[in-house]
Amino acid sequence: MKSLCADLVLQRMSGTTDTTLNRKVYESLRAAILDGSLQPLSLLPASRDLARELGMSRNTVVNAYDQLQAEGYVHARVGSGTFVANITPESFLATGRNAIGMDDESASVRFSRRAQSLLANASAAPVQWGAFMPGVPDVTLFPRRQFSRILARLWRSPRPELLTYSHGGGHPALRSAIAEHLRVARSVRCDPDQILVTEGVHQAIDLSMRMLVDPRDTVWVEEPGYWGFHKVLQMGSAVIRPMHVEGDDTGWPHRSKPPRLIFVTPSHQYPLGSVMSLARRRELLDFARSAGSWIVEDDYDSEFRFSGRPIPAMQGLEPNAPVIYIGTFSKTLFPSLRVGYMVLPRALAGSFRTAHADLYREGHAFTHLALAELIEQGHYAAHIRRMRVVYARRRALLVSLILRHLGPEYLDPQASNAGLHLVLRLPDGTDDVAISRAAEVRGVLTRPLSRYYVRTGGTRRGLLLGYACVSDERIEPAFLALKMCLTTLSPISG
Structure with missing residues (x-):
């Protein structure tokens, strides 16, 4: 079987001018080294092997290798082979010119206005682990032994349908497991046919937008609210109307034009942490029915409540509620799992499944089945119970540090005793971006x-x-480092 290097040389030789054969091989390899197709320190095929794959004499390839070595593009190690040089001769001459060329090239690209706005205000952080990154669980405590045992058993004799494209909104076993879990844990009214498994919350939001919102349609979002909502809505050209969060209630925008979608986090408002009152939830449900709107309920970390009675989902307050319920395993297990889910009203479920398969080309059936078994065997519920204790202790530690070093006025009074983060309040006029x-x-x-x-x-x-x-x-060490920044950049007493 031919090596990738042989394929690369043959492709590039077809475009070279008339010259000797060993010169063609040399020029093809040199060009591949310069443009990065052959990476620094990568091993080239043995001259005998490459000659056989190219259908040439070995001397032709040896002459090409010798010329590359003489010019500093490769180096040979006796008994080990021929390697691409770590630094090519051109790098000493053209670094500045190449950098300028790249800048000029990037400057000439024309992005859409939506893309320009997105790039200018990008919110996804390059580092996603460590104190005090919000929204990230302790992935080191994931029940990896149980999960790896399940995966190992499934891999011993994998069924073909688990290794090809999927269709139907997720593996049936996982949809059944999710439905059962939500009925018990969140009082959600659903059956497996209403579950659609997605690659996280962002895909669920994107699908909802594509299916239900036309350009210039109105969408309501909480103010403040999750930046992920804002980004997806922005790329969909929706008209965004903010709903101001005050205490445990949310103020509705001017209702001259009914919204197509209403995005809310009623059980643990993101980011402030308040809980929407029952009266306000029922009022919102009544309004959505009368206006022909759909409520998107993001129940992102409701499993982690450390005191008081569990708060049921808005979706389960009444039969056939106009609610698209969204959840994720990113907060309960680990984010790179990339498994979320939607509970869809029956009127939407079939059409959403069809669109999801066509737009996103479903897969991950193997992971879905393993996750279903993790839930069915009780490991998922046990993990959540264990993490509630861990997170409650860590939250109490952080709260005690804030009270001791800063004072109660720095704790947001809206925050409920739940979730994976809390809000540290700062005085008006403080540059929280600079402090961050x-x-x-x-x-x-x-x-x-x-x-x-x-x-x-x-x-x-x-x-x-x-x-x-x-x-x-x-x-504590991380908090004291943060306090140093607050002392310098915020008007607090040291």
Whole structure:
């Protein structure tokens, strides 16, 4: 079987000018080294093997290799082979010119106005682990032994249907397991046919937008609210109307044009942490029915409530509620699993499954089946119970540090005793973005609260502090490093 290097040389030789054969091989290899197709320090095929695959004499390839070595593009090790040089001769001459050329090339690209706005205000953090990254669970405590045993058994004799494309909105076993879990844990009214498994919450939002919202349609979002909602809505050209979150209630925007979608996080508002009152939930359900709107309920971390009675999902308050319920395993297991789910009203379920298969080309059936077994065998529920204890302890540690070093006024009074993060309030006029950047330099990750607002007027200042992915012993050192930034950049007493 031919090597990739032989294929590469043959492709490039077809475009070379008339010259000797060994010169063609040399020029093809040199060009591949310069453009990065052959990476620095990569091993080239033995001259005998490459000659056989190219259908040439060995001397032709040897002459090409010798010329490359003489010019510094490759080097040979006796008994080991011929390797691409780590630094090519051109790198000493053209670094500045190449950098300028790349800048010029990038500057000439024309992106859409939506893309320009997205890139100018990108929110996804390059580092996603460490104190105090919000929204990230402690992935080191994931029940990996149980999960790996399930995966190993399934891999011993994999069925073909688990290794090809999927269709139907997720493996039936996982949809059944999710439905059963939600009925018990969240009082959600559903059966497996209403479950659609997605690659996380963002895909669920994107699908909802594509299926139900036309350009310039109105969509309501909480203010402040999850930046992921805002990004997807922005790329869909929807008209965004903010709903201001005040205490445990949310103020509706001017209702001159009914919204197509209403995005809410009623059980644990993101990012402030408040809980929407029952009266407000029923009012929103009544309004959605009368206006022909759909409510998208994001129940992102409701499993982690550390005191008080569990709060049932809005979706289960009444039969056939106009609610698209969204959840994820990113907060309960680990984010790179990339498994979320939607509970769809029966009127939407079939059409959403068809669209999902056509738009996103379903897969991951193997992972779905393994996750279904993890749930059915009780490991998932046991993991959640264990993590509630861990996260409650870490939250209490962080709260005690804030009270001791800063004072109660720095704790947001809206925050319920739940979730994976809390909001550190800052005085009006504080530059929470600058503090977040200064903290990152010290190795502490936070998110500025002001970045969660659609509108700039009335923006509160603060920092989101995630406590879930911080070991107990790291919480105090990380907090004291953050306090140094606060002392420097915020008007607090030292």
